Amino acid sequence: MHISPALARIAPSQTTAMTDRATQLREEGRDVISLSVGEPDFATPPHVIAATKAALDAGQTKYTPVGGTSRLKRAAALHFARDLGIEAPASQVTVSAGGKQAIFHAMMATLSPGDEVIVPAPWWVSYPEIIHFAGGKVVPLHTHAKDNYRFTAADLEAQIGPNTLWLMLNSPGNPTGACYPAEMLLSIGEMLRHHPRVMVLSDDIYAPINYTDAPHATLGRLCPDLADRILTVSGVSKSHAMTGFRIGVATGPEWLIQAMERLQSHSSGNPCSISQAAAVAAFEGPQDFLADWCERFRARRDLVVAAINAIPGLSTPTPDGAFYCMVDAAPLMERFGDDSALALHLLEHGVAIVPASAFCGHDGFRISFAADQATLEEACHRIARAVA
Numbered sequence: 001m002h003i004s005p006a007l008a009r010i011a012p013s014q015t016t017a018m019t020d021r022a023t024q025l026r027e028e029g030r031d032v033i034s035l036s037v038g039e040p041d042f043a044t045p046p047h048v049i050a051a052t053k054a055a056l057d058a059g060q061t062k063y064t065p066v067g068g069t070s071r072l073k074r075a076a077a078l079h080f081a082r083d084l085g086i087e088a089p090a091s092q093v094t095v096s097a098g099g100k101q102a103i104f105h106a107m108m109a110t111l112s113p114g115d116e117v118i119v120p121a122p123w124w125v126s127y128p129e130i131i132h133f134a135g136g137k138v139v140p141l142h143t144h145a146k147d148n149y150r151f152t153a154a155d156l157e158a159q160i161g162p163n164t165l166w167l168m169l170n171s172p173g174n175p176t177g178a179c180y181p182a183e184m185l186l187s188i189g190e191m192l193r194h195h196p197r198v199m200v201l202s203d204d205i206y207a208p209i210n211y212t213d214a215p216h217a218t219l220g221r222l223c224p225d226l227a228d229r230i231l232t233v234s235g236v237s238k239s240h241a242m243t244g245f246r247i248g249v250a251t252g253p254e255w256l257i258q259a260m261e262r263l264q265s266h267s268s269g270n271p272c273s274i275s276q277a278a279a280v281a282a283f284e285g286p287q288d289f290l291a292d293w294c295e296r297f298r299a300r301r302d303l304v305v306a307a308i309n310a311i312p313g314l315s316t317p318t319p320d321g322a323f324y325c326m327v328d329a330a331p332l333m334e335r336f337g338d339d340s341a342l343a344l345h346l347l348e349h350g351v352a353i354v355p356a357s358a359f360c361g362h363d364g365f366r367i368s369f370a371a372d373q374a375t376l377e378e379a380c381h382r383i384a385r386a387v388a
């Protein structure tokens with residue numbers, strides 16, 4: 001066995017591992033509800049499917065430019081301007097195999113040994129692993145349920161040092177659903193003006209799933225003077241239920257986009273040509289269904305929050321966005337030991353979730369409520385029975 005030091009630094013993704021385990025158990029005939037992966041259960045919109053078929057029929061099955069077709073770059077630029085308020089020419093847009101690859105390439109392309117990345121915790125499982133693989137150091141910025149899992153500019157500034165290169169900013173956030181309102185981002189931007197080395201990776205993949213009264217806010221729109229050090233990542237996976245298509249898009253300074261594409265030219269080459277055609281349809285086609293999907297997610301959120309808070313020993317705040325709940329199970333830890341043991345116990349009772357420790361949380365678990373209401377109700381019954 002020959003494992004590189006870089007690979008030895010990282011663990012497998014626990015979100016995908018738990019989902020694979022649930023799939024395996026189902027294939028063995030077990031009745032398991034999987035609320036482990038963040039994947040909308042809605043069908044991919046018909047106009048996207050039609051564009052996918054049309055691309056195949058038109059023979060769009062060959063290589064494309066590494067960073068995406070010019071057509072998709074223009075469509076992604078339209079998305080950034082229309083949906084996030086970030087104006088960028090197509091030359092400052094790149095396309096990758098999912099948002100995950102854009103983040104991976106951004107870190108690999110920029111981090112040197114000793115560079116630090118501030119990551120608000122609880123965090124999405126892949127941020128720290130990507131940073132470790134790229135040779136950077138993760139600096140956790142702990143946030144708490146009582147603060148809606150948000151940090152302030154002062155909290156952030158306390159973590160910034162001479163080696164800080166990036167801040168990961170994910171709003172709406174996975175796994176907490178935290179949403180940063182414009183005024184908080186403006187004060188974070190103001191503070192960052194005093195720290196010119198620090199770049200920001202703004203992961204806006206959950207932007208359309210926002211339950212607050214305020215429109216989605218993002219640093220790239222609010223602080224255009226910082227544009228030369230903000231990389232904004234978005235995509236179609238969560239917004240258009242296209243997780244399997246693997247298309248992510250990013251916009252940032254030209255040098256960084258070019259650096260990411262240089263790496264991509266050797267890692268994967270272009271993202272799937274068929275998926276790119278589908279993503280053009282997603283960005284350019286009708287968007288009105290998004291509001292309806294968001295309302296359906298809101299109803300599911302309300303159902304899960306009420307059901308979980310009614311179970312003795314479990315509690316969860318109400319997330320402001322995305323489709324995750326971070327459930328606190330601290331009162332049960334004496335019985336179960338730790339949250340991984342609790343997760344296995346819940347799996348035995350037919351529900352797959354991801355333990356909070358996977359996200360640098362503790363004594364709890366993440367529920368993805370991107371499932372229909374009947375499934376969510378049954379899952380909550382099973383959780384109640386399992387911990388009773």
Ligand code: GLU
Nearest residue numbers: 013015016036037038174
């Ligand atoms: N981002 C989703 C999640 O957290 C998809 C799986 C993954 O890539 O982690 O469940």
